[in-house]
Structures are given as structure tokens and as C-alpha cells.
Amino acid sequence: MSLSSEKEIYSSELKSTKRKDDSGCTSVQTVKRIKSGESTSSSVSIQSQKDEVNQSFIHKQSFSLPPEIMSLSDDVLLMILAHLSPQDLKRLSQTCQRFEAVTRDHTLWTAPDFRSEEMIFCGLWDYLSFLQASTKSIAFRGSSKSFRFKRKTCCFVAELMNKVKHNCPSLETFIMEEFLIFGYQMPITLFPSTLKHFEMVGCQVSRLRPNQSYFHGIHNHLPHLEVLVIEDCPWLTSHSLMPISKCPNLRILRLAGCINLGSCVAYTSVAARFGFKSLQVLDVRKTRLCDSEVGCFNQVSTLTHLYLECPRDGSKREMFKHPRSPTEDEEGEHSPECRHCKAAESREFGSQTACKSSACSDSSSPVDDAGSCPAFAPDEEEDGGPDNVLHEPLLLITDVGITSLGPWDMPGVENIRIVRLVAYEAPPVNSSKLQHLVVRNFIGVGDTSLFYLARVSSLRFLDITGTSVTRTGVHFFKNERPEVRVISDFDDIVV
Known part of the structure; x- marks a missing residue:
């Protein structure tokens, strides 16, 4: 083989070994072999060197660290930043220019909730530049x-x-x-x-x-x-x-x-x-x-x-x-x-x-x-x-108040005197739209209210915890209105 042909092979192999692989590295060992004068004219030796480089790349990839946060796209960053409070977003915006731009995205300030930390109302001055036309809700706590x-x-x-x-x-x-x-x-x-x-x-x-x-x-x-x-x-x-x-x-x-x-x-x-x-x-x-x-x-x-x-x-x-x-x-x-x-x-x-x-x-x-x-x-x-x-307990609300809810001319309620302080036409029977009623801890509310509410056709939920209703009254109501969910001190009653 002539001298010129050997030089061409040497130069071509040197260029190929300096070419970066997928990981951005070069095969340093191959370069050393070429410079030391080892025989590289054989195509078999070149192929083996390439295989060695590929194996080293795979080995490095198996032990590589996760990507840095700055290498993530803006879309991924926005998904992460959506879990931060407005106070944390403001602190993050002061770290670098990219975060300063990303933290001002309108999707992060649609409904800022400042209640995770106490703040004075005038603290909103520091967040005025973040509030945008897309902001629909503001919540904060003093x-x-x-x-x-x-x-x-x-x-x-x-x-x-x-x-x-x-x-x-x-x-x-x-x-x-x-x-x-x-x-x-x-x-x-x-x-x-x-x-x-x-x-x-x-x-x-x-x-x-x-x-x-x-x-x-x-x-x-x-x-x-x-x-x-x-x-x-x-x-x-x-x-x-x-x-x-x-x-x-x-x-x-x-x-x-x-x-x-x-x-x-x-x-x-x-x-x-x-x-x-x-x-x-x-x-x-x-x-x-x-x-x-x-x-x-x-x-x-x-x-x-x-x-x-x-x-x-x-x-x-x-x-x-x-x-x-x-x-x-x-x-x-x-x-x-x-x-x-x-x-x-x-x-x-x-x-x-x-x-x-x-x-x-x-x-x-x-x-x-x-x-x-x-x-x-x-x-x-x-x-x-x-x-x-x-x-002493105050009888703020009793059976008189509960039986005044709904239609006035309802039969079946005796011994109840209701005084109307404003004169106007009474609503028609079964005109009440009351569906959800909670009456808790009023000792003046008893079974009379249950007998009355059993005839309010629109009722679907009733909470009478802490009142003076009896087991008999609750059993009667559940028999009359099995479709109504009742919460009381006698929840063990099953109809």
C-alpha cells in the first residue's frame, strides 16, 4: 500500500472518530489508538470501534440524571406552576427572566387565591402587575x-x-x-x-x-x-x-x-x-x-x-x-x-x-x-x-315557626296558634317549594313539626338533630315520607 493511500485512510478515520454521536460525546479511546499508530485499515476494526461507542452511550444513558427544569417546555412548566400559590409564583418570578415571563401567563391568574398565607389588604399592590383581564376571582385572608x-x-x-x-x-x-x-x-x-x-x-x-x-x-x-x-x-x-x-x-x-x-x-x-x-x-x-x-x-x-x-x-x-x-x-x-x-x-x-x-x-x-x-x-x-x-336556653324557633313554613291551610295541625303580623293573601295549599330544611339544636321543635312537614310534598331532605323530636315522631315521618332523607338523633330507625 502506498504512502498516500495510508494517509487518506488515517485522515478519514480521524474525522469519523471526532464526529459526535447522539449523546454529544466522542470516542477518545479510538482517537488514541489512531495516534499511537495502531492498524485501523481493516473495516472489521472500524465496526468494532463503532459498537464500542454505542455500548458506552447506552451505559451512560442508563445512569443519566433527569432533565433540569429549565430544559422543560413552557407548556409543561405551566402545568407544574398551576399547583403553586400566588405568593410562590411571585417569588419564582424574581429568580430569572424566563420564570418572570412564564409566571405572568394568564392561565395562572384566572382565579388567584391568596388565602394560603395571611396578608394585609394593601399587599395587593405587589400583585397588580400579575392581575389581568382574564382574572375572574380574587380571594385573600387577613x-x-x-x-x-x-x-x-x-x-x-x-x-x-x-x-x-x-x-x-x-x-x-x-x-x-x-x-x-x-x-x-x-x-x-x-x-x-x-x-x-x-x-x-x-x-x-x-x-x-x-x-x-x-x-x-x-x-x-x-x-x-x-x-x-x-x-x-x-x-x-x-x-x-x-x-x-x-x-x-x-x-x-x-x-x-x-x-x-x-x-x-x-x-x-x-x-x-x-x-x-x-x-x-x-x-x-x-x-x-x-x-x-x-x-x-x-x-x-x-x-x-x-x-x-x-x-x-x-x-x-x-x-x-x-x-x-x-x-x-x-x-x-x-x-x-x-x-x-x-x-x-x-x-x-x-x-x-x-x-x-x-x-x-x-x-x-x-x-x-x-x-x-x-x-x-x-x-x-x-x-x-x-x-x-x-x-338559660332561648326558645328562638319552636313548632310555631316551623309550621309557618309552607301552605297555611294545611289540615292535621292542631293546637298551633300562628300570628300573622302582615296582612296579605295566604299562599295556596301545596305552593311551598321547600326541598332542603335544616333545623338543629332547637329544643322547642318537636313532633308537631314532623306531623306538619310530612305534608309538605316538595321536601326531600330534613335535618332535625338536637331537637325535641321523639322516636315515635321520626318513625311516623319516615313511614309517611320514605323518599325524604332524614337526619336525626334516631338514625337507627329503619322503615
Whole structure:
């Protein structure tokens, strides 16, 4: 073989061995053999070298590490990031440019839920750039400890709400829990008018206007409202039912835990008679509604679900319990504030001294700082005030209230005297649409209610746990209405 032919073979083999395989590696051992002068002219030796490279590649693949997160596509990353909270997404966006872009995808901010961590309301400033036109729901949670701080607790800012409405023109759901709200600074009219679902759970509204409800004008400002949840809010009283009942599309109203709701038949009767045109679900558990007020809701022809429950042990002291007011030492403290709160407080709302001199803090105002009317507060006893009130059960709801639900001219109910406080035509027999009834822990409810409810043809679910019904009454009801699911203290009865 000539010298020139050997050089050509050598150069061709050198190029082929330097060519990268599928794993991006080169056969270093083959290159060493060629440089050392070993014979590579044989096609058999070249094939064996290729087999060796393939085997080494397979061996490396079997022990390779999983791909890095940055090597994943954006679609895969979005599926992973969908499981993170908005707070985590914000932290991740600060790591690199790619994550900063991916975390702002509209699919991640359709319904941000900030309730995994406590936050002040003004903390939404840091997330305004993430909220987009596709955002349909916002939920966040404050801290119940903020109720102690009356002076410098971070409160709602009108400028912030205007920014939220601008960034989220299609916002439909707004949920907030455990926040302190200054009623004169943040009225109901500052919330987006596009809302269909509005919740206030465990919130405290103070410094209300002395002559009107916090929900005044809600039917004009929130015309699309379908679900309203006001739970565990002791500042809510019966006079608020008037403006709420005017909402034309309201289907679900949950007022559980509002312990000062009740004991005022006038507001309830007028609201039920002329309002609540679309109401289907009413939850008034752990309130002070009595027989006369429950009977008023018989005029809501669209009502299908009614939830009633005596608040805890039903004692008078528990019923009239108000949130503790801050002491002088606690008023000097303050919760953490953000830079937006400090600027907005001085720019829009003025100083705290001005607030103290306003009508909202006037002791002669008919509405106190908690937003409840003093007319609903209990009379203090001569021998020591409300602490000495006997813990006797209150007969808030009895058989009189239950038998006032549904048609009035129903036969088979004796010894029940029902007083109608508003004169109008009685509904026809079997006109009731009540399907789901919960009556818990009312000792004044007994077998008479069961005999009556057995003739309400629309009923499909009944919960009478903790009442005074007997085993005989439950057995009678199940025999008469076997299709109705009954939950009681005698669930062992089988028909």
C-alpha cells in the first residue's frame, strides 16, 4: 500500500472518530489508538470501534440524571406552576427572566387565591402587575389579630380598588376573610360592579355611617350579584336585610354566625314580602331569628333551601356577646404597614385625629363602632350587668315557626296558634317549594313539626338533630315520607 493511500485512510478515520454521536460525546479511546499508530485499515476494526461507542452511550444513558427544569417546555412548566400559590409564583418570578415571563401567563391568574398565607389588604399592590383581564376571582385572608388594632391597622384604599377594577374588568368573585374594614372609607360602592359572588367571612366593619346600612345601594351598584356570603360578622343586624333583599338576581344568601341578626320582625317581614325575588338558598344558622321572622320567609316563593341552627348552647350571654374592644394600651400598638398604606392614609383619608372627631365616633350615634344598633343589645342586670345573665336556653324557633313554613291551610295541625303580623293573601295549599330544611339544636321543635312537614310534598331532605323530636315522631315521618332523607338523633330507625 502506498504512502498516500495510508494517509487518506488515517485522515478519514480521524474525522469519523471526532464526529459526535447522539449523546454529544466522542470516542477518545479510538482517537488514541489512531495516534499511537495502531492498524485501523481493516473495516472489521472500524465496526468494532463503532459498537464500542454505542455500548458506552447506552451505559451512560442508563445512569443519566433527569432533565433540569429549565430544559422543560413552557407548556409543561405551566402545568407544574398551576399547583403553586400566588405568593410562590411571585417569588419564582424574581429568580430569572424566563420564570418572570412564564409566571405572568394568564392561565395562572384566572382565579388567584391568596388565602394560603395571611396578608394585609394593601399587599395587593405587589400583585397588580400579575392581575389581568382574564382574572375572574380574587380571594385573600387577613389576620383576626388585626381586630385589636383600631388605629393603624392596614385598611382598604380606594386607589387600590380602582386599580384592581382597571386591571380586572371581568372580575366576578371577590372573597375576603378576617379583615378590619372602615365603613366610611370603603363603602360597598367601591367594589367592582361586575361581581356575581361576594364574600365577607369573619370581617369586622367599624365606623359605619350612623344613618344607613353598610349595604345601602348594593342593588344598584352590584346588579349582577347572585351569591352573597356574610358569615361570622357580629356587626350585621336585621336592618341590612332591606337593601340586600333588593338585589334582583340574588340566589344564595348565607348569613351564618351573624349573632346580632334577628329580634326585629319589621325589617324581616318587609324584606321577605317585597324583596328576595330570586332567592333559593337562605342560611341563617347561629343567628337570633325567631318564629315570627322564620314565618316571614314563607312569602319567598322561590326558596328551596333553608338552614336554621341554634347558636352554640343558645344561652342569652352567648347570643348577645360582642367583640372585645381594644384597651388603651392596645390602641397604642399597630400592625405592620406597607408604604402604600402610609401614603394613601395621609393623602386620601386624613389623620386619625380627624376620624376621632367625626360623627362615626360620636357616642350619641345610633350605630356603635362595631356597626350594630344599641337597640339590639341586652339590658344590663341591676346586680352586675350582662355577666350575671342566666345561661338559660332561648326558645328562638319552636313548632310555631316551623309550621309557618309552607301552605297555611294545611289540615292535621292542631293546637298551633300562628300570628300573622302582615296582612296579605295566604299562599295556596301545596305552593311551598321547600326541598332542603335544616333545623338543629332547637329544643322547642318537636313532633308537631314532623306531623306538619310530612305534608309538605316538595321536601326531600330534613335535618332535625338536637331537637325535641321523639322516636315515635321520626318513625311516623319516615313511614309517611320514605323518599325524604332524614337526619336525626334516631338514625337507627329503619322503615
